[in-house]
Amino acid sequence: xxxxxxxxxxxxxxxxxxxxxxxxxxxxxxxxxxxxxxxxxxxxxxxxxxxxxxxxxxxxxxxxxxxxxxxxxxxxxxxxxxxxxxxxxxxxxxxxxxxxxxxxxxxxxxxxxxxxxxxxxxxxxxxxxxxxxxxxxxxxxxxxxxxxxxxxxxx
Amino acid sequence: xxxxxxxxxxxxxxxxxxxxxxxxxxxxxxxxxxxxxxxxxxxxxxxxxxxxxxxxxxxxxxxxxxxxxxxxxxxxxxxxxxxxxxxxxxxxxxxxxxxxxxxxxxxxxxxxxxxxxxxxxxxxxxxxxxxxxxxxxxxxxxxxxxxxxxxxxxx
DNA sequence: AAGTTGGTTCTGTGAATTCCGAACTAAAAA
DNA sequence: TTTTTAGTTCGGAATTCACAGAACCAACTT
Numbered sequence: 001x002x003x004x005x006x007x008x009x010x011x012x013x014x015x016x017x018x019x020x021x022x023x024x025x026x027x028x029x030x031x032x033x034x035x036x037x038x039x040x041x042x043x044x045x046x047x048x049x050x051x052x053x054x055x056x057x058x059x060x061x062x063x064x065x066x067x068x069x070x071x072x073x074x075x076x077x078x079x080x081x082x083x084x085x086x087x088x089x090x091x092x093x094x095x096x097x098x099x100x101x102x103x104x105x106x107x108x109x110x111x112x113x114x115x116x117x118x119x120x121x122x123x124x125x126x127x128x129x130x131x132x133x134x135x136x137x138x139x140x141x142x143x144x145x146x147x148x149x150x151x152x153x154x155x
Numbered sequence: 156x157x158x159x160x161x162x163x164x165x166x167x168x169x170x171x172x173x174x175x176x177x178x179x180x181x182x183x184x185x186x187x188x189x190x191x192x193x194x195x196x197x198x199x200x201x202x203x204x205x206x207x208x209x210x211x212x213x214x215x216x217x218x219x220x221x222x223x224x225x226x227x228x229x230x231x232x233x234x235x236x237x238x239x240x241x242x243x244x245x246x247x248x249x250x251x252x253x254x255x256x257x258x259x260x261x262x263x264x265x266x267x268x269x270x271x272x273x274x275x276x277x278x279x280x281x282x283x284x285x286x287x288x289x290x291x292x293x294x295x296x297x298x299x300x301x302x303x304x305x306x307x308x309x310x
Numbered sequence: 311a312a313g314t315t316g317g318t319t320c321t322g323t324g325a326a327t328t329c330c331g332a333a334c335t336a337a338a339a340a
Numbered sequence: 341t342t343t344t345t346a347g348t349t350c351g352g353a354a355t356t357c358a359c360a361g362a363a364c365c366a367a368c369t370t
Contacts (some may be wrong), residue, residue, distance in 0.1 A: 010273050017266060025180065027328065038285075041275045047347065057330045062348055083338070083346060091284050094291025101256055111172060118165050120196045129246050130193075136249025139306055147298050151291065182358065202317065212360045217318055238316060238367070314369070320362090327356070332349105339344070 010039050029056055030064040037074060037089040044077070044086035095148050102144050109137050165194050184211055185219040192229060192244040199232070199241035250303050257299050264292050 001009075014035035021031035033050060045053070051061050065087060068074040073092065076085040112130050119127045156164075169190035176186035188205060200208070206216050220242060223229040228247065231240040267285050274282045 006273055006275070013266075013269055013273060020262075020266070023180065025178070029329075038281075039270050039273065041279070043279070043281055048345095058347070059331075059349080060329055063329090066348090085346085089281075092288075094288065094295060097292075098295065105252075107175075111168075111175070114168055115194050118161055118168060118194065120161070124196070124198070126193075126198055126244075133247075133249060136306065137252075139309075140249060140253065140302070143302050143305075147295070150298075151294055154294075184359075203315095213317070214319080214361075215359055218359090221318090240316085312370085315367085317365090317367105319364075321360105322362105323358105323360090325357085325359100328354085330351105330353080332351095334349075335347090337345085337347105340342080 014039050027064070027067070029054075029060050030067050033061070033064050034068065034073065034089065037087065044088045046084045046086055048084070050087070094151065098144055098148055102141060105137055105141055105144075109134060109141070112137075169194050182219070182222075184209075184215050185222050188216070188219050189223065189228065189244065192242065199243045201239045201241055203239070205242070249306065253299055253303055257296060260292055260296055260299075264289060264296070267292075 014032060017035035017038065018028065018032035021034055022028060026034070032054060036050065036053060037045060042049075047058075047061060047065070050056070050065075051058055054061070056064075065074065065076075069076070073090055074087055075090050076087045078085055112134055116122065116127050116130050116134075121127065169187060172190035172193065173183065173187035176189055177183060181189070187209060191205065191208060192200060197204075202213075202216060202220070205211070205220075206213055209216070211219075220229065220231075224231070228245055229242055230245050231242045233240055267289055271277060271282050271285050271289075276282065
């Protein structure tokens with residue numbers, strides 16, 4: 001692929017990832033900065049470079065980076081004798097993702113349990129149905145744990 | 156538990172589920188209507204009943220219900236000789252949930268693949284790292300499929 | 311044919327969000 | 341000590357969004 005063509009496609013991909021991240025609850029600016037850090041060839045971006053590259057105000061970049069750092073999905077390093085911060089995407093391993101799914105499910109499980117406990121008739125169609133969901137989730141969560149250990153063992 | 160006490164707790168739970176759903180990208184109104192349909196003892200709600208119960212305008216309820224239906228998480232039934240629609244939460248089985256997780260992962264996988272393909276150096280630290288993520292996701296997705304069939308067999 | 315029921319669709323608005331510029335700060339350089 | 345660098349924080353402007361109200365529509369009733 002021609003060099004300018006590749007660059008153009010990278011930019012488009014950043015925009016796409018940006019929109020995708022927005023759907024995950026990111027604000028537009030952090031969403032696209034994430035894209036930048038993932039897509040481009042440069043492994044580390046300074047604050048100033050992000051401002052330049054994305055044409056976003058310093059203040060927005062500042063809050064966005066703080067935001068992303070708090071979420072634990074980017075980090076920065078500094079080099080001796082250089083006051084700049086070098087930002088990069090954090091290497092989120094697969095079990096981070098699994099853990100997220102798991103945590104969410106456990107929380108949902110608790111909520112469903114609450115719902116059932118507050119039903120007048122615990123044998124009603126909806127209560128029974130919710131119980132079956134719980135069984136399924138339980139099964140799933142147990143399996144997720146097995147899965148994590150299995151994956152770790154493999155490497 | 157005393158009857159009014161139970162009702163109060165149900166209302167609180169609806170509000171909690173509402174906030175939870177908002178975090179999943181729902182708007183406030185659909186988020187709480189979902190809660191209503193899940194928590195209360197009444198198995199089916201008419202449009203009018205939802206308006207009454209939640210004190211929300213007809214227009215908002217109308218769009219919210221359409222919204223939820225398009226998402227495929229509620230449905231309505233009608234009864235002969237009755238023009239009203241009776242809404243209820245759809246019995247989303249556990250594999251619906253798994254499928255959602257799976258679909259999302261597959262989409263992410265495709266995006267990551269795009270990123271790698273657009274890298275100048277496919278052996279760079281970040282490209283290698285993305286590849287390892289892909290391996291993990293691949294493993295996970297395959298296992299999810301096994302898991303679904305295993306679960307179905309059990310019942 | 312006129313009215314009622316059970317909603318839907320279409321703006322308008324208040325509130326929330328997002329972003330920017332300007333003022334500020336802390337550390338390093340001159 | 342002043343200036344420059346590398347950002348942060350604050351207040352407001354602009355944009356976006358969710359919701360309500362009103363007008364509307366289609367089917368049924370009287």
